[in-house]
Amino acid sequence: MDIPNLSPGLPLTVDARRDRVFPTLTRAQIARIALHGRRRAVASGEVLVEVGQRPVPFFVVLSGEMQVLRPAAGTEALIVTHRAGQFSGEATMLTGRRSLARARVSEPGELIELSREQLFGLIQTDPELSEIFMRAFVLRRLELIAGGYGDVVMIGSAHCAGTLRIREFLTRNGHPFHYIDLDRDADAQELLDRFQVSAADVPVLICRGDAVLRNPSNRQIADCLGFNDAIDRTHVRDLVIVGAGPAGLAAAVYGASEGLDVLVLESNLPGGQAGSSSRIENYLGFPTGISGLDLTGRAYAQAQKFGAQVMVAKGATKLTCAHPLYSVHLEDGGRIEARALIIASGAQYRKPAITNVSQFEGAGVYYAASRMESQLCGGEEVVIVGGGNSAGQAAVFLAQTAKHVHLLVRKDGLAETMSRYLVLRIEEHPKITLRTQTELVALEGAQHLDRVRWRDRRASADETHDIRHVFLMTGAVPNTGWLDGCVAVDKNGFIKTGSDLSPDDLSAAAWPLARPPYLLETNRPGVFAVGDVRGGNIKRVASAVGEGSIAVAFVHQVLHQ
Numbered sequence: 210m211d212i213p214n215l216s217p218g219l220p221l222t223v224d225a226r227r228d229r230v231f232p233t234l235t236r237a238q239i240a241r242i243a244l245h246g247r248r249r250a251v252a253s254g255e256v257l258v259e260v261g262q263r264p265v266p267f268f269v270v271l272s273g274e275m276q277v278l279r280p281a282a283g284t285e286a287l288i289v290t291h292r293a294g295q296f297s298g299e300a301t302m303l304t305g306r307r308s309l310a311r312a313r314v315s316e317p318g319e320l321i322e323l324s325r326e327q328l329f330g331l332i333q334t335d336p337e338l339s340e341i342f343m344r345a346f347v348l349r350r351l352e353l354i355a356g357g358y359g360d361v362v363m364i365g366s367a368h369c370a371g372t373l374r375i376r377e378f379l380t381r382n383g384h385p386f387h388y389i390d391l392d393r394d395a396d397a398q399e400l401l402d403r404f405q406v407s408a409a410d411v412p413v414l415i416c417r418g419d420a421v422l423r424n425p426s427n428r429q430i431a432d433c434l435g436f437n438d439a440i441d442r443t444h445v446r447d448l449v450i451v452g453a454g455p456a457g458l459a460a461a462v463y464g465a466s467e468g469l470d471v472l473v474l475e476s477n478l479p480g481g482q483a484g485s486s487s488r489i490e491n492y493l494g495f496p497t498g499i500s501g502l503d504l505t506g507r508a509y510a511q512a513q514k515f516g517a518q519v520m521v522a523k524g525a526t527k528l529t530c531a532h533p534l535y536s537v538h539l540e541d542g543g544r545i546e547a548r549a550l551i552i553a554s555g556a557q558y559r560k561p562a563i564t565n566v567s568q569f570e571g572a573g574v575y576y577a578a579s580r581m582e583s584q585l586c587g588g589e590e591v592v593i594v595g596g597g598n599s600a601g602q603a604a605v606f607l608a609q610t611a612k613h614v615h616l617l618v619r620k621d622g623l624a625e626t627m628s629r630y631l632v633l634r635i636e637e638h639p640k641i642t643l644r645t646q647t648e649l650v651a652l653e654g655a656q657h658l659d660r661v662r663w664r665d666r667r668a669s670a671d672e673t674h675d676i677r678h679v680f681l682m683t684g685a686v687p688n689t690g691w692l693d694g695c696v697a698v699d700k701n702g703f704i705k706t707g708s709d710l711s712p713d714d715l716s717a718a719a720w721p722l723a724r725p726p727y728l729l730e731t732n733r734p735g736v737f738a739v740g741d742v743r744g745g746n747i748k749r750v751a752s753a754v755g756e757g758s759i760a761v762a763f764v765h766q767v768l769h770q
């Protein structure tokens with residue numbers, strides 16, 4: 210498989226790439242690792258890690274050999290053999306999730322064994338080894354993904370909304386899976402027919418070799434794969450962050466790297482809105498742009514490297530506002546207590562007032578334009594609704610593969626709402642038509658969207674077009690419903706912070722301190738709001754990241770008061 214070059218520069222040879230995935234450590238490096246773990250003699254055939262095991266220990270081979278295997282249908286597929294100087298492990302070492310593979314001694318010898326906690330201790334104090342391990346773990350996970358070595362088989366179809374949702378959920382969680390496409394594999398369709406799996410039950414997931422889940426929710430998948438099993442809910446955290454978009458992930462990286470005990474709660478997928486962006490071109494340090502998935506995927510791994518825990522597909526449903534200990538209620542009825550809280554729950558796209566819009570979500574109606582969606586509408590006409598930067602990016606991106614892109618905006622033009630560089634690209638692109646003063650009024654179809662109707666306010670009649678793909682990018686509303694009035698919000702529902710808070714806001718929350726709220730602090734002491742959910746925030750990745758990191762400095766002050 211193609212192994213990405215994580216350190217762009219000169220192209221790597223195949224051997225050099227291989228060496229990054231399965232490096233051989235030097236004597237000096239091994240000696241430093243030995244200080245953190247224990248030496249252990251092992252016999253041939255000894256199983257060191259079993260599939261599904263959690264937590265997974267880390268091994269360095271001193272002598273002998275260790276094989277990493279993937280059991281399948283009564284046999285075992287060899288993934289790799291580690292020899293003297295090489296080490297075990299992949300991304301599960303960071304996440305604390307279950308092992309996807311079996312590790313067995315194939316030649317007797319001696320190993321160094323470290324627990325996951327000992328490995329974290331080493332990573333945090335030894336930058337050289339930290340870099341070697343991080344790179345190897347991430348690249349090994351990419352190999353597992355490319356080889357479909359995961360513990361999930363998904364049988365799905367491009368015509369059903371659940372397939373896109375679940376593919377995105379597994380991909381953004383970096384979880385490998387094997388995909389069987391019902392539209393291409395007649396045998397798979399027959400198999401489902403025999404088991405009386407109806408269209409509404411698709412996609413079907415075979416999870417960890419036994420559980421069969423029919424069109425499961427993201428939460429069911431997370432539960433089945435044990436994504437959150439390693440997270441202890443009983444102890445009081447220094448900092449709970451609600452939302453794993455750029456703002457929440459930045460706060461997690463800075464908080465955990467500065468020694469705070471950090472838990473991030475994410476109702477859906479790590480990455481937030483940015484994770485669904487096809488190409489972010491205005492984020493500092495990436496002159497050729499970076500996909501949202503790559504940027505937020507790296508941030509997610511970075512947060513975990515520093516020891517932040519991330520609970521996925523389990524959102525916050527309520528905040529108990531009793532200072533000084535805050536209690537966040539979870540979707541599954543549980544609670545987490547924290548001494549400080551950062552609200553980074555972001556915003557989501559507004560839906561147009563068309564009654565059947567949710568019927569076509571994922572089956573012709575999309576809120577993001579990433580590579581996955583572009584594959585679904587390649588060679589076809591698409592409609593994009595919205596005049597902001599995200600709509601502009603989507604238009605330029607989709608025009609690469611779509612037959613034609615119709616960009617619908619209510620205003621007279623794009624100048625007020627979109628960056629100049631995007632406006633120019635749209636104006637010059639032969640496959641993009643900008644339709645001003647135009648709005649989408651109807652969606653038609655059965656299982657999948659077949660037709661759209663739009664209205665140009667200057668024309669006498671509506672137009673109907675056989676277009677099967679609509680991207681809705683029409684401004685955002687804040688995700689604050691779960692706060693249920695606990696913190697002050699502005700007239701549009703965005704959270705008020707710092708000097709924006711009025712004396713009335715403070716007295717409504719019975720502000721108990723002599724000092725005024727810090728920058729980014731709400732009218733509850735120790736509760737901060739960052740990123741798109743905050744009133745007055747500039748809706749950009751850079752501001753979300755900046756605010757997430759700044760808030761951590763104030764969290765330290767609150768914790769020391």
Ligand SMILES: Cc1cc2nc3c(=O)[nH]c(=O)nc-3n(C[C@H](O)[C@H](O)[C@H](O)COP(=O)(O)OP(=O)(O)OC[C@H]3O[C@@H](n4cnc5c(N)ncnc54)[C@H](O)[C@@H]3O)c2cc1C
Binds near residue numbers: 486488576742
């Ligand atoms: C398609 C697209 C393209 C974009 N392109 C660019 C660009 O090129 N450049 C740029 O600077 N900006 C871009 N943006 C804007 C940028 O992505 C946002 O400003 C940024 O993601 C905001 O980050 P955030 O962390 O504040 O919120 P979000 O990204 O919205 O993340 C919030 C997270 O909180 C979670 N959440 C919500 N409620 C709860 C709850 N109750 N409990 C737990 N979790 C919860 C959500 O699931 C989400 O993951 C783009 C946005 C989109 C949608």
